[in-house]
Amino acid sequence: MKCANHPDTDAIGLCTSCQRALCPECQIGDGEVLCGHCLVAHNQAVTSHFYKQLAISGVILVASLFFLSRTALTWEQIVIGALALTFLPFGWSALSRFFDSGGGYYHPLTRFFSLSVHLVFSAMLGWLVGPWQIYKATREILKAKEANLTVSDR
Numbered sequence: 001m002k003c004a005n006h007p008d009t010d011a012i013g014l015c016t017s018c019q020r021a022l023c024p025e026c027q028i029g030d031g032e033v034l035c036g037h038c039l040v041a042h043n044q045a046v047t048s049h050f051y052k053q054l055a056i057s058g059v060i061l062v063a064s065l066f067f068l069s070r071t072a073l074t075w076e077q078i079v080i081g082a083l084a085l086t087f088l089p090f091g092w093s094a095l096s097r098f099f100d101s102g103g104g105y106y107h108p109l110t111r112f113f114s115l116s117v118h119l120v121f122s123a124m125l126g127w128l129v130g131p132w133q134i135y136k137a138t139r140e141i142l143k144a145k146e147a148n149l150t151v152s153d154r
């Protein structure tokens with residue numbers, strides 16, 4: 001089997017996405033074997049997912065700062081409150097992986113209690129998970145950009 005890009009070179013693997021035969025020079029991606037075209041497409045999907053996540057956090061932060069600044073809170077309380085709200089969704093989704101928020105309880109009061117507990121724990125967990133997720137999103141975007149550069153070098 002010959003490489004899809006180099007008809008004279010023997011292929012050593014297939015792109016896991018488009019199944020094209022690839023020679024060592026054309027095979028990229030760490031762990032997963034991908035051709036240059038599929039790596040860029042894959043990176044685009046990954047970065048747009050993380051960009052969306054960062055954009056949502058940014059919108060929540062700005063909106064919370066805006067609404068909290070109209071209250072009688074001091075600026076320290078405003079910043080802490082806005083950050084807590086920004087990190088809350090991260091904590092919520094992390095916690096939801098282990099605990100169902102109010103699922104299975106049919107009594108409205110039990111359900112409300114379960115949701116409140118879930119919300120409080122999400123807020124606390126968010127302070128740990130939120131900054132880590134934002135760091136990870138930024139790192140993944142930078143990594144994808146770097147990988148795309150190595151593709152266009154070829």
Ligand SMILES: [Zn+2]
Nearest residue numbers: 015018035038
């Ligand atoms: Zn491919």
Ligand SMILES: [Zn+2]
Nearest residue numbers: 003006023026
């Ligand atoms: Zn090749």
